[in-house]
Amino acid sequence: MASNRRSVLARLLGFTLLWLALASPRPAPAQDAASPIPAAEVAARTAEVAALLANVDTLSAPGPEMQAIEQELPELSKRIQDRWERLPRRLASDPSAPALQGLAVVWQTMRTQLNEWSETLEQRGTNLQRELKRLSDLDETWARSFKEIQGAQLPPQLIAEINGMRDAITAARTRVNSRLAEVLVLEYRVSVEKRRADQALALIAQARSELFNRLGVRNALPLWSPELWAKARGQFVTGFRGAGLRWWNAVAGEWEDQAKRVALHIFGFLALLAVLLQARRQVARWNASDRRAGVNWMLARPASAALALAVFASPWIYPTHSFAVFATSRFLSIFPAIRLLLALVPAGLSRSLYAFGAVLALDAVRPLLFPARDLEQLLLLVNLLAGGLLVGWMWWTTRRAAPDGQARLADGGPPDRPLALILAVTFLVAFVAGMAGYLQLTRLLATAAVRSAYAWLAIRVVVWLLLLLVAYVLWARPLGALASVQQNRAYVEKRAGLALTWIGFVTWLFVPLTAATISGDAIAFARTVLNAGFGWGAIQVTLGDVLLFGATAWAAFILSSAVRAMLEGDVFPRVRLAEGVPLALANLAHYAILLVGFVVAVTFLGVDLTKVTILVGAFGVGVGFGLQTVVNNFASGLILLFERPIRVGDVVQVGEIQGEVRHIGIRASTVRTWRGADVFIPNAQLVTEKVTNWTYTDRRLRIDLRITAATTSDPGRVKELVCGIARSHPDVLREPPPAAYSIGFGDSGLTFDLRVWTNRFERSDAIRSELAEAVSTALTEAKIGHTTVGGTTPGG
Template sequence: MQAAVTPIPVPEIAQRAEQVPPALRSVEQIATGSDVQEIEAELPAAAAWIRGRLVGTTQALASSPSANALATLTDSWRVMRSRLATWNDTLTRRATQLAQGAEQLEVMRATWLASRAKALESRAPAPVIERIDATLAAIVTAQRGAAERLTHVLGVQDRVVREIARCDDVLSKVAQAGATLAGPLLSRDSVPIWSPEARTPISTDLGGRLHESVGDGIELTREFLAGHLARAPLQLGLFVVVLVLARLARTAARRRAEQEPSEQATALVFELPVSSALVLALLATGWIYPEPPRVLLDVMGLLILLPAVLIVRRLASPAVAPAVYALAAFFLVDRVRDVCAVVPVLEQWVFLFEMVSGIVFLALALRSEQLLTDAGDQAAFGWRRLIAWILWAQLSILVAAVFTGALGDMRLARLLGGAVLTSSYVALVLYAGVRVGEGLVAYVLRAGPLRQLLMVQRHRALLQRRIDLALRWLSIVTWVYLTLDGLGVMDSIWSAGTMALGARYSRGSVSLSLADVVAFGLTVWAAFLLSSFVRFVLGEDVYPRVGLPRGVPYAVSTLTHYAIVLAGFVFAVAALGVDLNRITILAGAFGVGIGIGLQNVVANFVSGLILLLERRIHVGDSVQIGDLQGQVREIGSRASTIRTWDGAEVIVPNARLTSEPVTNWTLSDRLRRVDLNVAVVYAADPERVLDILRTVARAHPKALADPAPLALCTGFADSALNFELRVWTARFEEGDSVLSQLAVDVHAALIAARIEIAFQRREIHIRNGAREQPACLALETDGGSSS
């Protein structure tokens, strides 16, 4: 329903009329955009391309093309359809703008018509009426131009949409041919080599079809790269960065190799810096360019071939150089076969030649002891038996490929032969890439700002091993994925995995899928992994640089661990698909019950937080709780671990550490006082004994001068004078050994001074009769003996 039009007041006619021309010019600019003209100029060429390729594609589909040929056809038609779809989006946007402009002009026309009627009704002056009429004429002219331009744009859009429909029709036919190709493997899809058709592979249009295939590949690559020029500097920048690092690393690697022979392999990687940079930059093609066509990947494979061969030849044993060269040659022949895929019979002969050549080479390899072993009679790439089994397996697969290809079952033959060549070539390239990556990691960890990190200085070998292991596992996963994709089973595995992960269990309001459970587990695992890494960085590189009080680093690390794990658990619950609001409600509902049932656990957890925050007890402290004495090894979330002096590890709940008296021998420092009790006979001079005790204490290497040793005469016993020697030592754990050494030294000093150490004495009085004097028998005991 059209909104009511408000006439313009007569006094504002002149001012509002001046605002109309700018609005009309903006609509005119929309109507005269250059993008539509460019599309209209390029559309005939695109339509001619579609008409010309439609004939070739129809012929190719009728001649049982290979999977590679179908992939090339799909890529070329998808690129054209993507181009047309971009044009359609541009035209749709332009048509929408024109329709909005026309609607705006109609509103303006209605407004000025209402204003004219209002002006006539109010008997406005003639100049005002003339100004309104002129404005209305300009608006009508602009409307006519916008309508004509909109009609023209819609017409061009209709032509583009028809071409898109033709592309979709061809793509559906290619997809149908691919589905037919993915049918039973044990079915003949080509002619046997002994048939007359196989003996006359040259046809009248062979050259034209090959030329068209090569031209399509070049054009497809050019158009794809032209549409992704913004990403090309990224790949070029990666090449330059790796090249600079490789050149810098070469000098450092040579110097390290002279000092450490074990670094010789790393130094060899950087002897070819350009090759190293090319390998890494070209390996990144699949990550830099989204969904690159197969032709571009083949081109990148050809470009990466030479540097990869040069690197592997330098790193591997000279005995395996023939295998590397042969693999490169087979890859080139395989690319030629892909070009010949438009002529199935020619492709069949090239394939058989390639497989027979591979069989001959593998047979020679199995007969050559030099190829399997190096000069030291060690396997070149592992154990000799494993290499032999791999070669025999590849030989068997190639023989089967030749047999099935000769019978005309090219689908199975391509699958078998292609799997061997693809997996071998991918292994070669990934091996070169991993070795270059390991070399760069070794250099980066030894140079630049990373060398200043304490964690790198202390754990460089560990970090290098971990990163190298990650690179190797990444290469293995990539190799397995590409090998399975070459076998044509990756899509089936992916579909089966997707179906399994999508399986959902529903019961009431609970609905879980295997993907949710996997996401939950991975998120929790990632949280623990991140927590370990953060605590490692804090402990190795942050705390040593920051002067923190004792116990603070452990408290910060523990609280950081709790925070990261808690955040990871929250994200994991969200990944599980559970509504966090519902979790909050349930937590509030069950909070009281859980608090009552798990009050001891909660008390211990809170006590653990109190221990961490108050820092009265630290890891490494020597404590005593009742009869339990030992060293604190860990303060956990629920309980702490104390290792007793006799080696037992006791688990103590945290609540006990906060509720019971705890003696911490090492809270402020690790000083300890040891007390040695000494008893001498009454005949000894007390001052002389005190001097001897002080002299022995001062002479001990582990006795502190401040506080100074103290010798005291503590009293009189039944049979001895009692003395006590008090000595401070700097390390609590050495107290018992210091006490033992002092006792030995004091004993030796007293013996040397001829001072007798007292021992227990007893006197027994015996009465023989009332008139006789009592007899006295003195008993002296020493360690249980009497005299």
């Protein structure tokens, strides 16, 4: 039995293996990539190959990018060679940290350009190699086809066609090979320049590291050294002559290399001047009390503003500028900026501010003296001492001066006096360090202080320009014609000025960090802090997410307020809607924007909205019991807004409370009573309890005045008399007309009710009092005895 079972199992296993072998797909025989073309298809394939060759020529032809590389690479190579030859001398002159950073920026800019060219050439070479492979396969196919049909009796024209096609393919391959060789040569030249740029950046990084290691080392002669003064005297003439020559060569070279950018820069200055002149004519028609004083001051000096702003833009217009160009830009922009910033100081400090501008201007050109190291050191110390004393004097004077509109015209934002104090202290500390011979530390502190002061000038002017732009947009059409903008213009200008000033201050904080060449480290640290995560379970958020959440929620509030103001000021007054509908739509838009903003803010936190929905559903029951009153009031508020049983401005009575509805909110509504109290009534009470709305259909109110006359009085005469008095009152409506009714008689006399209508609901008590006095006087004059004149409001 066991042997039979083994035999059966062996047979089953054999059949299974055989079935699997038959069922498994067999690999198809490999097709020859270069299969010969049948003779019958030669004519048709010839046309296809001709079109293919034309396409290959088009694709392999050099495009605009290749032409630009061929034209610009020699110029860039020359500039790199020139800077490479000067780099050892520059590094040997013991440059400051900002100077090293400037060198690194220039070399990194050229390195970035070379990287872009290298990527373009690499992609170009890959495409040409692919086209070359296609041509090789095509040539092999036609070669095999020619070999196959050599023994066949074919027309000579067909053989000539095949030979011609092979010749065309060979010529195309030759052209592509030639273009590929050109690309490879360019790629090699670019790689050579990249290696040189990498070497330069490595040398600069090494010099920067050595510089920071030597900050605490005395590397220059102290100020009291006679040798320092003797060397400086010997370097005076040659130093200034060399500085002027270096400046002229750099500026002239920049003019030749970037003539188009220079023309664009000049055109930008003229265009900005024209815009400011036009803005001055336009703004002159506006109310001066509604505009910012700084904007007025700048518009009164359009040439200075345009020149300062145009020069401030130099680093972006000339991205590969030399230090001489940067120094020239600073020199040209300082005095126009000073002229604009006279608005920030009292009139007595204008000369001090101009003197400080001269300090900044001298510091802008001082680094050009770097070969004359001792002369440059003395000028640096003079600059630091003068700058520290001038800024300290201005700080002390403005501190003692009483704050007035002329002493400071910058509304809101960070104060200027603490910044001035920090600058003064930095100037003087740098002077003390330089006086003792710690030149590298002095240069680092001096550069941070000078660039911070220069950046303060630039940022203040730019902020004023942006404020001018905001004011112009808010006053000019189309926004200036909107009622919502006219009502909130002053508030928007004030908030915009505050926001722009703080943005400028935050931007200014990066300047001393950049001057100290630690901005990259500061940015990396800030990123680390913002990316620091915290949370619980699957929910993890970062500080950056929280800040983004807050910014989004704040933006949603701002947007909802703007939309609501525009709806109430410009849309609803032009659209005929039922009373109360505008308020409902405005509140609905407000809540919708806040809801969308909250959802977007939650997504920035990285929270899965599906999980949030589940959690809300889970906690909803428990929260519902705890906050059912709040939820009930919210739902009732929506009912009041859309069903509109009461509207803002209606006169209502809820229990003993009577007054005018002033506001319908989310949780409660505000009713202003006749005694001047604001009563907050929960919305649920207005929906579920009895509410009397005296002005639901119209604002007419009936006033009842009860009169008791003597028993002997003529009822008809009494009614005619009191109705005539009511008709003569200016606040009593003619329709329906006043009416008097006899409602009873007794021992005290005849009782009448005078019923009048008025649409002056707010004067109902006064109207009743005036009618009572007039009726009493008239009855007395008519010798009609009466005992009482009174009434209720409203009646019936």
